Amino acid sequence: MKARMIRPPSKMEWDTSRLWATGRAYLDNDHLSFEEIASRVIESATVISNRIRRYDDAPRGEEDGRQIISIIRVEPETCDLLYNAPDGMRGRYWQSPDYGFAATKLLISGLLRTLMSFSERHPPMLPERCAPMAADDIKVSLESISAKVWPREHDDTGNWLFKFDQLKVVRWEQNEGHGEKGPLWRQSPTTGDIEIKGALIRPVDQIECMPAGKRDRSCQLHKFGYT
Numbered sequence: 001m002k003a004r005m006i007r008p009p010s011k012m013e014w015d016t017s018r019l020w021a022t023g024r025a026y027l028d029n030d031h032l033s034f035e036e037i038a039s040r041v042i043e044s045a046t047v048i049s050n051r052i053r054r055y056d057d058a059p060r061g062e063e064d065g066r067q068i069i070s071i072i073r074v075e076p077e078t079c080d081l082l083y084n085a086p087d088g089m090r091g092r093y094w095q096s097p098d099y100g101f102a103a104t105k106l107l108i109s110g111l112l113r114t115l116m117s118f119s120e121r122h123p124p125m126l127p128e129r130c131a132p133m134a135a136d137d138i139k140v141s142l143e144s145i146s147a148k149v150w151p152r153e154h155d156d157t158g159n160w161l162f163k164f165d166q167l168k169v170v171r172w173e174q175n176e177g178h179g180e181k182g183p184l185w186r187q188s189p190t191t192g193d194i195e196i197k198g199a200l201i202r203p204v205d206q207i208e209c210m211p212a213g214k215r216d217r218s219c220q221l222h223k224f225g226y227t
Contacts, residue, residue, distance in 0.1 A: 006095050008087040009169070014094070016084075018166035026077060027085050034087045034103050041082060041194070042110035045072040047118035048193070051125040052133055055200050055209055065200040065209035066130050068141045070115050071152055076192040083151050083189055084167055090225055094169065097218035107149050108142055108196060115142060115196060131203035141198030144208045148197050148217070151189035162187035172225035185225030 008014075016027045026032075048071050055065035082088050089107070093100025119138050126132055133141065141147065152161055165188040172185045200209040220227040 006099060008091055009094055013170050014086045014091070015168035015170075018168065023080065023084075026081060029085075032081070032085060032087065034085075034089070034092050035106070037078070037081050037085060037088055038103070038107045038110060040078050041072075041074055041107060042114075044074050044078060045111060045114060045194075046074075047071070047114060048073050050115075050119055050122065052127065052130060054127055054130045058209065062200075062202065062209040064131060064204070065202055066133065067200045068119070068124060068133055068138045068198040070118065070196045072111065072114075072194050072196060074192045074194065076190070079151055079189050079192045079194055082149075082194070084165075089149065090221065093218060093221035094171070094225070097222045100221055101218045104147075104149050108147055111196060112139070112142060133203075137201065137203070137206065138198065140206045141201050142196070144199030144201060146199040146208060146210050146214055146217070150195050150197070152191065152193035152195050161189060161191050161193070163190050169225060171223070175223050179220070179224035179226070181224060181226045187226075 011017075011028075016024050019027065050068060050070040052066050053069055055062060055067075058065055083090055085091055089100065089103055092103040116135065116139060120135060124133065124138075155161055164183075164186055167186065167188065169185070176183050176185065200211075201207065202209060214227075217227050
């Protein structure tokens, strides 16, 4: 079987022609690589909040799991590039689950110092019946396998921060009837807020807890564009 070359999607595979003119102008920049987009995020990001979240609906033996969740803010255009550019974060998952995973790790690694510094100056909010997270716990959470980056979906009052858009990605369009999230891949972020979610880890041994539905996240994004 002939090996498939890993490459960014073509304009036929990732069609931005129905987007508004301003969006087409920056999303159609063929020379903008993921590394350049990630650098924009890393260099301009401002951390605006952090918190600790308990492992809801944890299986037996993992009830003490918790994770660090931080929100950074960049320009809305930068966030849109990260999410919707052909060689952005979802574009890397489109190319290969492994490429997408590596892109996520690259971005978190570049933000790590900023996130850790904010947590030291602003200890994260702790929910009831939850073990605190020291600096070392936060670092482990951010560096673990299931840590992820995604545009913020809800504001502090629960309002949805995405809108239906006109990006056309052939594979995701063909597959949307088979995925749990259906056409949600078609939505785009409306703000410059991005969530950095660390992995769920246990307080005693820092072992990572990975929900069953998230174990093939990279493959879900490759097939469906959303998870």
